[in-house]
Amino acid sequence: MSEKALKWTDRAVVVFAWSSAIILICALFLLIGSLLKNGWQTLGLDLIFGNAPPLDAILLKRRVFGGLFPAIAGTLLLVVLSVSLAVPIGVCAGVYMSEYASAGLRRILGLCFDILAGVPSIVVGLFGFSGAIILHRIFDGFRPCLAVSAASLAILVLPYLVRTTQTSMQGISPGLRITALALGASKMQNIVYVLLPRSMSGILSGIVLAIGRCAEDTAVIMLTGVVATAGVPGSLFGQYEALPFYIYYISSQYTDQAELMTGYGASIILLCVCLALFLIALGVRKGLSHQVFYRI
Amino acid sequence: MDNSIIKITDLHFSYNGLKVLKGVTHSFEKNTLTAITGPSGKGKSTFLTTLNRLWEDVPGAALQGCVELKIAEKWRDVYASSMDIAALRRMVGMVFQIPNPLPMSIFRNMAFPLKLAGVKEKDQVQAKVQEALERAFLWDEVKDRLHSSALELSGGQQQRLCIARALILEPMVLLFDEPTSSLDYQAAGMIEDLLVSLKESCTVLMVSHYLDQVSRIADSRLELADGKLLLSNISR
Ligand SMILES: Nc1ncnc2c1ncn2[C@@H]1O[C@H](COP(=O)(O)OP(=O)(O)OP(=O)(O)O)[C@@H](O)[C@H]1O
Ligand SMILES: [Mg+2]
Numbered sequence: 001m002s003e004k005a006l007k008w009t010d011r012a013v014v015v016f017a018w019s020s021a022i023i024l025i026c027a028l029f030l031l032i033g034s035l036l037k038n039g040w041q042t043l044g045l046d047l048i049f050g051n052a053p054p055l056d057a058i059l060l061k062r063r064v065f066g067g068l069f070p071a072i073a074g075t076l077l078l079v080v081l082s083v084s085l086a087v088p089i090g091v092c093a094g095v096y097m098s099e100y101a102s103a104g105l106r107r108i109l110g111l112c113f114d115i116l117a118g119v120p121s122i123v124v125g126l127f128g129f130s131g132a133i134i135l136h137r138i139f140d141g142f143r144p145c146l147a148v149s150a151a152s153l154a155i156l157v158l159p160y161l162v163r164t165t166q167t168s169m170q171g172i173s174p175g176l177r178i179t180a181l182a183l184g185a186s187k188m189q190n191i192v193y194v195l196l197p198r199s200m201s202g203i204l205s206g207i208v209l210a211i212g213r214c215a216e217d218t219a220v221i222m223l224t225g226v227v228a229t230a231g232v233p234g235s236l237f238g239q240y241e242a243l244p245f246y247i248y249y250i251s252s253q254y255t256d257q258a259e260l261m262t263g264y265g266a267s268i269i270l271l272c273v274c275l276a277l278f279l280i281a282l283g284v285r286k287g288l289s290h291q292v293f294y295r296i
Numbered sequence: 297m298d299n300s301i302i303k304i305t306d307l308h309f310s311y312n313g314l315k316v317l318k319g320v321t322h323s324f325e326k327n328t329l330t331a332i333t334g335p336s337g338k339g340k341s342t343f344l345t346t347l348n349r350l351w352e353d354v355p356g357a358a359l360q361g362c363v364e365l366k367i368a369e370k371w372r373d374v375y376a377s378s379m380d381i382a383a384l385r386r387m388v389g390m391v392f393q394i395p396n397p398l399p400m401s402i403f404r405n406m407a408f409p410l411k412l413a414g415v416k417e418k419d420q421v422q423a424k425v426q427e428a429l430e431r432a433f434l435w436d437e438v439k440d441r442l443h444s445s446a447l448e449l450s451g452g453q454q455q456r457l458c459i460a461r462a463l464i465l466e467p468m469v470l471l472f473d474e475p476t477s478s479l480d481y482q483a484a485g486m487i488e489d490l491l492v493s494l495k496e497s498c499t500v501l502m503v504s505h506y507l508d509q510v511s512r513i514a515d516s517r518l519e520l521a522d523g524k525l526l527l528s529n530i531s532r
Pocket of ligand 1 (some may be wrong): 336337354483
């Protein structure tokens with residue numbers, strides 16, 4: 001290519017990259033803008049707590065009717081439960097994949113996890129539902145509930161956790177890998193004291209992804225125990241409310257404009273909940289820069 | 297009297313069929329400093345790792361032959377199934393070309409191998425850390441900042457820290473893989489003095505690319521050529 005043509009392609013690439021980024025940012029602002037425009041009037045303590053006094057509602061002294069509090073509580077509980085179920089299993093599986101599996105096994109298992117990552121969430125929901133039916137046959141009175149949803153969501157996010165753990169561990173330089181071994185560390189000590197701390201920031205990125213997925217998924221929970229009104233879940237085996245389902249429900253069943261508006265309000269709150277969870281996870285990642293993990 | 301401490305007989309080594317060592321036979325004497333030289337990519341680093349079994353996690357690597365170490369006046373086969381690998385690596389320490397302190401404080405770096413070995417007593421750890429740092433000529437430079445990050449040290453200081461960290465386990469043999477090639481002239485000079493002083497307590501094997509360095513500090517020189525170790529003279 002001539003020098004001039006090279007210069008022009010160079011420029012075209014830059015322009016293309018810039019415009020792509022701008023389109024993306026515009027789309028984001030449009031989305032958030034339309035949500036805010038439609039939903040901001042509904043925002044307020046009423047939207048969350050209905051007519052119950054906020055403190056009483058938070059302390060569970062008074063049940064909230066006509067407010068989103070039970071749905072927010074349900075979503076938070078769901079995220080915490082499913083992530084704390086998935087993280088230990090996912091990280092251990094990731095460690096196995098990176099450190100113990102033979103090359104062939106790693107390829108086969110990797111394919112399995114990739115397939116699992118590609119399974120539509122409605123299918124995972126159906127799987128959870130069938131599980132609940134089987135459990136119902138064994139334990140009388142068992143029905144789809146918070147525990148079933150959390151377990152199904154855990155399955156949904158497991159592949160992300162496995163893959164992020166595996167890739168960040170495999171990315172560790174050979175030099176660092178043998179540092180502790182040369183000082184007489186066993187394989188286990190090397191993993192616990194050097195390799196895992198080193199991969200912590202990658203693992204936390206996986207956890208952030210998982211949190212987002214658990215908070216937004218509607219298909220799985222629709223089949224496994226979420227309902228429109230249940231109040232704050234009292235036990236793992238009770239039905240519950242969740243924000244994404246509330247949004248879906250309101251926007252498909254609304255009777256008047258005002259009701260639809262609460263759907264927008266709920267979307268804004270869902271975004272805020274996700275943002276808060278992300279910020280916590282990122283704060284953990286930053287505050288505990290990997291040096292903190294090298295405690296021995 | 298036989299003064300040797302490492303005995304290697306007919307050692308063959310290959311990576312995925314690529315033959316790197318083709319019948320190395322040699323004995324290393326106690327309290328000597330032996331330099332290993334030779335062209336790049338011919339297996340010098342590999343040879344060092346056959347002594348502490350550090351190659352074993354490499355897929356496709358294979359070893360044949362015999363490596364023996366004289367432990368408490370008895371010859372022990374390094375590759376015997378009864379050999380505890382962690383214990384072996386505590387006896388045969390290794391220092392690499394690029395200094396590899398862990399991202400923690402100087403003190404924690406030093407205490408790390410002791411913790412791995414299960415030494416818990418605080419006073420003992422403290423004393424050993426100081427002693428090892430003194431032997432590596434580093435104590436005076438770091439005694440006031442033991443709890444700051446090891447990554448803040450200069451390259452030469454980091455390398456001396458890594459040597460001190462290997463010394464804290466009181467190894468019988470120390471392997472150095474081009475320990476000065478990432479350092480400037482002055483820092484390298486300090487490491488050279490340190491290596492000579494280590495001969496008192498250990499047997500030192502050092503891979504080096506610098507013949508002038510070899511002539512300054514080594515007792516003997518082995519040239520790795522064509523998969524074999526050949527005794528070569530040192531031009532002084
Ligand atoms: N982990 C590995 N897997 C496969 N082959 C390897 C591996 N490490 C080294 N080799 C090969 O073995 C040969 C010897 O490598 P080695 O690192 O021992 O050479 P060297 O003499 O130390 O070289 P240099 O002076 O450049 O450090 C090289 O041809 C290299 O490609
Ligand atoms: Mg080398």
